[in-house]
Amino acid sequence: MASVRWGRLGVALIASIVPAIAVAQAAAPARPVPALLGNLSLNAARALMTDGNRTIRVARRALDVAASEIRRADVAPNPTLTASVSNSLAGHYHPADSDRILRLEQTFERGDKRPLRIATAKASRVAAAFELAEVTRVQRISLAQAYFDLIGAQRGEAIARENAAAYDRLVDAAERRRRAGDLAEVDVARLRVEGSRAANDARAAAAALQQAQVALAAVLGVEEHATAIRASDDFPALDANDPARSQPRLPTRPESIAEALERRADVAAARARVEALARAVELAASQRTRDVTLGVQAERAPSYGGNVFGLSATIPLFVNNDYSGDVARAQADLEQANDELARVRGIVRADIARATVQLEDALDRGLRLARVALPQAQQAANAIEFAFTRGAATLTDLFDARRQLAAVRMDAVSAHADFAKALAAWTEALALEEPAP
DSSP states (O other), X not given: OHHHHHHHHHHHHHHHHHHHHHHHHHHSOOXXXXXXXXXXXXXXXXXHHHHHOHHHHHHHHHHHHHHHHHHHHSOOOOXXXXXXXXXXXXXXXXXXXXXXXXXXXXXXXXXXXXXXXXXXXXXXXXXHHHHHHHHHHHHHHHHHHHXXXXXXXXXXXXXXXHHHHHHHHHHHHHHHHHHTTSSOHHHHHHHHHHHHHHHHHHHHHHHHHHHHHHHHHHHHTOGGGGGGOOBOOOOOOTTTTOTTSSSOSSOOOHHHHHHHHHHSHHHHHHHHHHHHHHHHHHHHHHTTSOXXXXXXXXXXXXXXXXXXXXXEEEOOOOSSOOSHHHHHHHHHHHHHHHHHHHHHHXXXXXXXXXXXXXXXXXXXXXXXXXXXXHHHHHHHHHHHHHHHHTTSSOHHHHHHHHHHHHHHHHHHHHHHHHXXXXXXXXXXXXXXXXXXX
16 A cells, blocks of 8 residues: 555656646747848858867867866976885884885986977977868858859749749649640640649759758768857859959969968978977987986985985986987987978969869859840740740740750859858868968
């Protein structure tokens, strides 16, 4: 009976707690969606990325770790204090007759070990700072790509919706012509099928828009608010670089390339690593300079009738280890870092050349579509649609014109997005960092 009563009591307690939890959850404010996500500019997105991007945050923590290494390096060895009790009279083991010894030792570093440790740690912190700048540069490229992809997806979704709505209007016009006996039922059915295809394209464009929102949210670190993101900026103008001028567009002057080969963040980080490892070689070699440990000792010795004092000096003997292995390892690391610096410079040169070619190609393609193909496709589609509503064009002509217009409009949006992304990549390829203090 007691177990039954306790069971009923437990059920009653649960029944009273569960509603209270539900009420508390309902009353708790939901995590607010940032208002700017619904009207997000590229500059605002960059500001959000600085704090929210997880890759940047990891690199920032690496910089904190490198800065903490300076504090670890800027210290001297700790002294040691030794206390002991011993018996100096054989056969006499009385505590009162024991010797009491107190010894203090301090190691003094030689060979500039401490300054070299500090210099190595500071150079590593500079390298970590440039690596953070490089991570930020790469993430700015990722942000621009995701942002312009979102603009393209928004425009593509609008084009698909407009195309589907246009087919709805055409179906209505075809129905009126069928009722008037001016159009066969089979042609109306074909038009309905084409309208269904346009509706499917609109749904696919909506799904692509959601994917673009998720991609941008991942860069910003706001995945939970992905569906709220709307890009408010436009693509950069295609003619911003004056394509009518006779000299080559977007020239990369030799001095610009030379500056990028020395002052871009990834090159600066690799060069700082070389500096840090050069100091590490000196630090490894400094281990061959012997440190000295000095000690003082005070001993209360009843067997000697009082207190005695002593001094000592300890110097290591490089009999088994002369630190040649440490020096060789540090030298190999330095040579590897120099090779890495040369490799990064080659990557930067190729990156600038590739970004320049991609930008010029995207600009030419975008201009051709925007200035030639798109106006002509729009004009042809308008003329065919007007003629069809008045019985002067076939359904096949209408389908061809509508499909061509939709394809050209999507190609134009895609080309404009490619130009915007290529321009961002080209700009970042020549982005320079100020020398570290």
